[in-house]
Amino acid sequence: MRAVVKHGIGVFNPQGFLDGNSATSLLSVEDIEATVKLNADMILVSLKKVVFFNRNGLDAFVKMFAKVREEKSISVGFCDYDTKKFKAIQNFYKNDLNFSLFASQEIAALFSQSYSEKNQNVLLYNNDKSQRSAMAIELHDNGHNPIIAQTEEEFESKKSNESAYDVVIENSYLGQMGQNVASRVTGNAIIYTISSFLDAEIGNLFNIAYHNNSLNVGFRLFIFDAYKVISMNIHALNFFSRLASSAAEYNATICFVGLSFEKTPKEFKETLEDAGIMFFDQMENILGDKELLEELGASSAAVIKNKRTINKVTVAELPSFVDATVSTIEMMTNSKALKEAAEISSINIKNPANMIASSIGFYGDMDGMVILVFPEDIAKKACQLLIGENTDDTEQVLDTLAELVNIVGGKVKSLLHDHKVNVNITLPRTYPNIESLLEIAQDRKGAQVDLSFDNDKFLFFLTR
Amino acid sequence: MITKEKINAFIEKIPPAPKALQATLMFLNSGELVKAAQIAETDLALKSYLKNIVNKPIYGFRNEVSEISQIFGILGVSSSQQTVYNYMLTLLSPKKWELFHLTELHFHDLQAELSLEWKKILNHLNIENDDIESAITLFPASIIVAEALFKEKKNDVDILRSVNNLDFNTILTRLCGVDLFDISEKIAQKWEMPDTIAQIVQAASGSKPSQNDQINTLGKWMHLLVFFVLSKPLFIEAELNDFIEFQVEYVQDIYDDFAKLMEIQ
Numbered sequence: 001m002r003a004v005v006k007h008g009i010g011v012f013n014p015q016g017f018l019d020g021n022s023a024t025s026l027l028s029v030e031d032i033e034a035t036v037k038l039n040a041d042m043i044l045v046s047l048k049k050v051v052f053f054n055r056n057g058l059d060a061f062v063k064m065f066a067k068v069r070e071e072k073s074i075s076v077g078f079c080d081y082d083t084k085k086f087k088a089i090q091n092f093y094k095n096d097l098n099f100s101l102f103a104s105q106e107i108a109a110l111f112s113q114s115y116s117e118k119n120q121n122v123l124l125y126n127n128d129k130s131q132r133s134a135m136a137i138e139l140h141d142n143g144h145n146p147i148i149a150q151t152e153e154e155f156e157s158k159k160s161n162e163s164a165y166d167v168v169i170e171n172s173y174l175g176q177m178g179q180n181v182a183s184r185v186t187g188n189a190i191i192y193t194i195s196s197f198l199d200a201e202i203g204n205l206f207n208i209a210y211h212n213n214s215l216n217v218g219f220r221l222f223i224f225d226a227y228k229v230i231s232m233n234i235h236a237l238n239f240f241s242r243l244a245s246s247a248a249e250y251n252a253t254i255c256f257v258g259l260s261f262e263k264t265p266k267e268f269k270e271t272l273e274d275a276g277i278m279f280f281d282q283m284e285n286i287l288g289d290k291e292l293l294e295e296l297g298a299s300s301a302a303v304i305k306n307k308r309t310i311n312k313v314t315v316a317e318l319p320s321f322v323d324a325t326v327s328t329i330e331m332m333t334n335s336k337a338l339k340e341a342a343e344i345s346s347i348n349i350k351n352p353a354n355m356i357a358s359s360i361g362f363y364g365d366m367d368g369m370v371i372l373v374f375p376e377d378i379a380k381k382a383c384q385l386l387i388g389e390n391t392d393d394t395e396q397v398l399d400t401l402a403e404l405v406n407i408v409g410g411k412v413k414s415l416l417h418d419h420k421v422n423v424n425i426t427l428p429r430t431y432p433n434i435e436s437l438l439e440i441a442q443d444r445k446g447a448q449v450d451l452s453f454d455n456d457k458f459l460f461f462l463t464r
Numbered sequence: 465m466i467t468k469e470k471i472n473a474f475i476e477k478i479p480p481a482p483k484a485l486q487a488t489l490m491f492l493n494s495g496e497l498v499k500a501a502q503i504a505e506t507d508l509a510l511k512s513y514l515k516n517i518v519n520k521p522i523y524g525f526r527n528e529v530s531e532i533s534q535i536f537g538i539l540g541v542s543s544s545q546q547t548v549y550n551y552m553l554t555l556l557s558p559k560k561w562e563l564f565h566l567t568e569l570h571f572h573d574l575q576a577e578l579s580l581e582w583k584k585i586l587n588h589l590n591i592e593n594d595d596i597e598s599a600i601t602l603f604p605a606s607i608i609v610a611e612a613l614f615k616e617k618k619n620d621v622d623i624l625r626s627v628n629n630l631d632f633n634t635i636l637t638r639l640c641g642v643d644l645f646d647i648s649e650k651i652a653q654k655w656e657m658p659d660t661i662a663q664i665v666q667a668a669s670g671s672k673p674s675q676n677d678q679i680n681t682l683g684k685w686m687h688l689l690v691f692f693v694l695s696k697p698l699f700i701e702a703e704l705n706d707f708i709e710f711q712v713e714y715v716q717d718i719y720d721d722f723a724k725l726m727e728i729q
Contacts, residue, residue, distance in 0.1 A: 004629050013629050015710035016695035017728070025697040026705070049710045051691070051719060052728055331465040331620045334639055385638045386628050403627040410623045 008114030010040035015049035020056030048080035086171040100175040118143035124169035125155035189221040195228035198236035218440030227258035244275035324411035352434035358405040364423035373459040402428040501533035549601035562615040599664040605648035670711035
């Protein structure tokens with residue numbers, strides 16, 4: 001059994017009856033290894049479709065949690081259960097509850113730093129005072145507004161006012177939280193969250209491959225949310241200096257927000273400033289200032305120092321990329337997908353109105369980026385299998401388009417592997433309009449292929 | 465990936481029930497076990513299947529049972545009928561399973577386990593009805609249909625399921641507007657199985673509750689039973705556990721009763 005990763009949260013979905021025998025069969029050694037390698041900042045096991053479990057059944061997953069945490073400092077736990085199941089888990093692991101429990105995935109997402117929705121009004125109650133405080137702190141750190149009920153009566157009374165809260169937290173427990181450098185995307189800026197004492201370990205906790213690919217796909221502003229950093233040592237200083245040098249090659253900017261120099265040597269600040277890193281007191285000072293954002297590169301990715309162009313290696317593999325796209329569309333729509341025209345050029349979108357797009361990067365033996373551009377209604381049609389119902393929710397269509405391009409990426413990876421070319425794929429990115437796509441793609445040369453299914457046209461673009 | 469044409473071609477290829485089986489069932493229906501056994505003896509494959517299935521440890525007979533008349537006598541009319549239907553279904557099952565990690569023997573184990581537990585449930589519910597007892601035999605048809613339709617698309621399905629937690633039934637419904645159980649119903653119609661069988665199995669899919677209270681209740685029990693059996697290591701390793709979506713809410717009101725009956729602690 002494998003976890004499905006969405007918005008940085010990997011979720012296992014076992015179903016039926018979970019005892020010692022069944023759980024061991026559900027999770028092979030390979031499954032556990034694959035989970036450790038996942039690019040997720042939270043791993044959860046959903047109990048929504050589990051009608052019965054016992055301690056032995058949960059133990060297989062708890063062992064996996066331990067293995068995951070041994071290798072990566074991310075949050076792990078169970079989710080999607082009712083009060084009866086919650087009490088049973090608490091009872092099983094009374095003195096040994098070192099994983100988290102979230103009554104729903106919606107609640108879990110509030111504690112994930114990758115979750116894009118911020119400023120949620122959250123009512124919370126836990127009869128353990130230290131849990132109440134821990135939850136409130138985490139929620140606050142993640143940009144939400146926690147409202148803590150001090151007693152069960154107060155909680156029940158507040159809860160009855162349904163419209164007052166976006167999310168109500170009960171029957172939940174915070175185990176050890178993630179310590180990885182979590183990342184989230186805000187507009188065209190990437191925000192990394194760092195905390196406590198920064199030392200040589202930052203090199204392990206920071207996902208450098210993700211960062212490099214973000215540079216490759218056009219991100220130009222990287223903000224380190226450093227409110228919770230207590231101090232840093234020389235190893236961390238060297239790490240950030242190196243990061244700043246590599247960012248300079250792309251004309252990218254690195255900023256620190258909220259870093260206090262009470263316990264960090266003042267001269268470190270000068271060294272980092274010399275390396276090109278900027279310092280701000282408040283996140284709003286950057287994100288709320290459009291002019292500054294533009295200056296720092298977050299509104300446009302056009303100023304790229306070393307523009308990379310599509311090369312022979314990439315063009316030679318173009319058929320694999322097109323085949324992966326065509327077969328994905330055919331799989332999703334049951335229609336024949338046709339290649340209509342192909343050329344090497346800058347991206348050329350004839351009717352940009354109501355178009356949406358998604359992209360996925362790849363890196364390894366070769367690197368680059370696949371972009372798919374659809375009229376919104378055609379995207380809906382292409383994603384019908386995944387959406388399952390008619391929807392006018394653009395956010396949902398974009399989300400599903402990300403899944404579609406993720407499938408294309410998976411197929412590309414497998415087709416290239418057959419040609420003995422090994423690549424990894426990045427997380428997919430979506431663009432709600434053509435302007436946002438052009439910010440990263442307009443000056444890039446690439447291979448453009450016009451494709452269609454059921455006479456509905458869409459565009460494929462492969463670039464570096 | 466899967467088209468309506470492919471589904472139609474699959475339905476088209478379902479062979480009619482062999483004459484010997486039709487005759488065996490006819491005699492079983494009228495309670496004439498001896499005549500039914502005489503006909504069944506002429507079909508060597510059926511004879512071999514009946515011997516193998518009845519001598520499985522799960523049936524708990526101390527001595528080997530080898531004569532068909534003896535087998536029918538021990539099983540009684542309704543269980544004999546059920547076993548013949550189970551055999552009919554094996555005529556559709558592949559020699560080599562590709563999508564699911566099953567063998568012919570494991571599939572027989574699944575049939576036997578479902579049949580015995582279903583009988584236990586019907587006894588508990590005080591239901592004595594040959595057609596209802598035989599209903600469980602059609603459920604595994606959905607597994608055979610999934611194998612036949614998806615086996616060449618395993619890689620596609622794996623990639624699809626790596627980004628979205630979809631079961632085979634949902635994929636098929638979204639692509640073609642019919643599900644595994646609609647196709648199973650077509651099999652039942654082609655083999656002239658009583659309508660009740662298909663109705664119960666449709667309800668047991670968990671996604672199409674029946675308007676008929678009795679059929680709906682039986683559908684719930686069957687849905688839960690299927691997941692009880694598919695949660696056993698053998699069938700989890702065969703990747704059968706998530707071939708359809710388990711509808712926990714659908715079975716919630718009978719769960720305690722079920723757990724008591726199956727002695728789940």
